[in-house]
Amino acid sequence: MSSETILEGQDIWKIYGSLEVLRGVNISIRRGQTKVIIGPSGSGKSTLLRILGLLEPPTRGRVVFKGRDVYSEGLDLAKIRSKIGFVFQQPSLFRHLTALENIKLGPKLVLGMSEKEAERRAREMLKLVHLEEFADYYPAQLSGGQQQRVAIARALAMNPDILLLDEPTANLDIELTWEVIEVMEELARKGITMLVVTHEIPFAREVADEICFISDGVIQECNEPEEMIRNPQTPRARIFLKRLLGEV
Amino acid sequence: MSIVSDLFFILNGITATISISFLSFGIGFLLGILLAFIRLYAPKPAALLGDAYVKLFLGVPVLVFMLLFHFGFGQFIPLFKSAYFSSVFALGLRSGAYQSQIFKAAINSIPRDQLLAARALGLTDSQILRHVVLPQAFIVALPGLGSEIALLIKDSAYAFILGVLDITKYADILRAAYREFVTPYVLAAMLYIVLTFPIANYLDKLGSRLKKKYAL
Numbered sequence: 001m002s003s004e005t006i007l008e009g010q011d012i013w014k015i016y017g018s019l020e021v022l023r024g025v026n027i028s029i030r031r032g033q034t035k036v037i038i039g040p041s042g043s044g045k046s047t048l049l050r051i052l053g054l055l056e057p058p059t060r061g062r063v064v065f066k067g068r069d070v071y072s073e074g075l076d077l078a079k080i081r082s083k084i085g086f087v088f089q090q091p092s093l094f095r096h097l098t099a100l101e102n103i104k105l106g107p108k109l110v111l112g113m114s115e116k117e118a119e120r121r122a123r124e125m126l127k128l129v130h131l132e133e134f135a136d137y138y139p140a141q142l143s144g145g146q147q148q149r150v151a152i153a154r155a156l157a158m159n160p161d162i163l164l165l166d167e168p169t170a171n172l173d174i175e176l177t178w179e180v181i182e183v184m185e186e187l188a189r190k191g192i193t194m195l196v197v198t199h200e201i202p203f204a205r206e207v208a209d210e211i212c213f214i215s216d217g218v219i220q221e222c223n224e225p226e227e228m229i230r231n232p233q234t235p236r237a238r239i240f241l242k243r244l245l246g247e248v
Numbered sequence: 249m250s251i252v253s254d255l256f257f258i259l260n261g262i263t264a265t266i267s268i269s270f271l272s273f274g275i276g277f278l279l280g281i282l283l284a285f286i287r288l289y290a291p292k293p294a295a296l297l298g299d300a301y302v303k304l305f306l307g308v309p310v311l312v313f314m315l316l317f318h319f320g321f322g323q324f325i326p327l328f329k330s331a332y333f334s335s336v337f338a339l340g341l342r343s344g345a346y347q348s349q350i351f352k353a354a355i356n357s358i359p360r361d362q363l364l365a366a367r368a369l370g371l372t373d374s375q376i377l378r379h380v381v382l383p384q385a386f387i388v389a390l391p392g393l394g395s396e397i398a399l400l401i402k403d404s405a406y407a408f409i410l411g412v413l414d415i416t417k418y419a420d421i422l423r424a425a426y427r428e429f430v431t432p433y434v435l436a437a438m439l440y441i442v443l444t445f446p447i448a449n450y451l452d453k454l455g456s457r458l459k460k461k462y463a464l
Contacts, residue, residue, distance in 0.1 A: 050364075053368055055364055055367060055368060078367075078370045078371070078372050079370060080370075081367060081368055081369070081370045082369060082370025083370075084368070085368075086364075086365070086368035088361055088364065088365060088368075090359075090361045092359070092361040092362050092364065092365035093362075093365075094362055094365075094366070094379075094380050094384075095362075095384060095462040095463055095464055096383050096384050096387065096462050096464075105369070105371075105379060106369035106370065106371070109371055109375050109379065110369060110370040110371060138461065138462060138463075139462075139463065140461070140462060140463035151365070154365075154369070155368070155369075158369060158370065
């Protein structure tokens with residue numbers, strides 16, 4: 001595959017005091033690719049995603065967005081962030097705004113769309129996540145799964161080059177998890193570039209181009225989904241997947 | 249004098265009481281937001297100065313500042329020769345300290361993940377404050393602001409010591425002129441309740457209703 005690399009982390013280190021959370025991580029995501037990161041709690045998955053989403057800088061290493069080193073070239077972080085969609089574990093919707101207003105905010109303020117354009121875009125995105133009839137609902141009136149789908153729509157409304165999703169179903173029950181997974185699968189089929197931290201192996205198996213296993217701040221291995229699930233190369237990945245798949 | 253005529257006489261002071269309370273609230277509101285931001289986001293020396301300001305105004309009775317402004321600063325600053333403005337500024341500066349506490353707590357109550365989400369969308373810091381933080385912080389702050397207005401209306405009574413013709417002063421004039429020791433003060437007390445209770449109650453209820461609506 002020779003498509004353009006959208007986002008790359010090169011030798012990423014993150015150190016808090018004496019704690020090395022990430023230790024020289026290398027990762028890249030090409031246009032149209034869906035990459036899944038799995039790994040135990042505290043392995044550095046979320047930190048890696050926040051660094052790639054430019055929400056915090058690495059202690060060392062480079063974040064390269066579409067061929068440009070974000071930090072050393074002193075690029076406008078807010079502008080690039082708007083091209084990297086981010087969906088958090090918690091839906092993180094703005095609670096004083098309706099679903100529609102949540103989605104409109106970025107296109108209006110950051111992309112400079114008119115009220116009318118932003119509204120049209122927001123309604124398109126709500127349709128994409130099957131929530132068009134909930135446009136005027138406040139977050140408090142939506143279920144966790146619906147809130148997470150609005151958060152996905154909000155990120156997509158910016159027309160990002162890549163979508164980063166940090167365990168978007170971690171706090172949802174099984175039924176609500178599937179609402180979100182279905183939307184993510186649709187996005188993957190539409191060719192939206194995604195980097196997803198998730199433990200939803202069926203989702204990874206269905207749509208991921210590659211699964212990477214991270215542990216102790218290091219990406220231990222990356223492989224095609226079936227290969228990774230059936231035949232992990234490192235002992236840690238083997239134990240982790242066995243536990244995850246309920247084989248232990 | 250009858251109770252009704254006493255009441256009408258005391259009502260002459262209502263303009264001063266209300267205007268002192270609301271002007272000082274306005275000063276305190278602007279100062280409170282500014283101080284809250286300084287204490288939360290400014291570099292450490294400025295934040296420490298902000299904290300020191302709050303400690304000073306919360307630790308000293310407001311009457312002391314009113315006397316200091318009027319009789320002390322009034323000798324050098326023409327504005328403070330006015331008992332009215334000395335009262336407004338002393339109460340306003342003290343209210344700034346209180347309101348900064350209210351706004352600081354309200355801003356801190358906005359979940360951090362919302363700020364991260366706003367940043368992830370590419371919003372600048374000022375856009376995040378204006379469109380995400382402040383609208384929600386105001387809702388959270390409403391009950392506290394209601395209590396603060398009530399406090400200012402009550403504390404505006406100290407202005408009578410400087411000679412301002414407010415509700416308390418008119419009640420005291422009745423006491424001195426007609427040797428009525430109970431009725432004027434009871435009427436004044438009732439007027440203060442009529443002024444403070446509805447506004448504090450309204451803002452408290454509005455805040456609770458909006459907090460519930462938005463699950464803040």
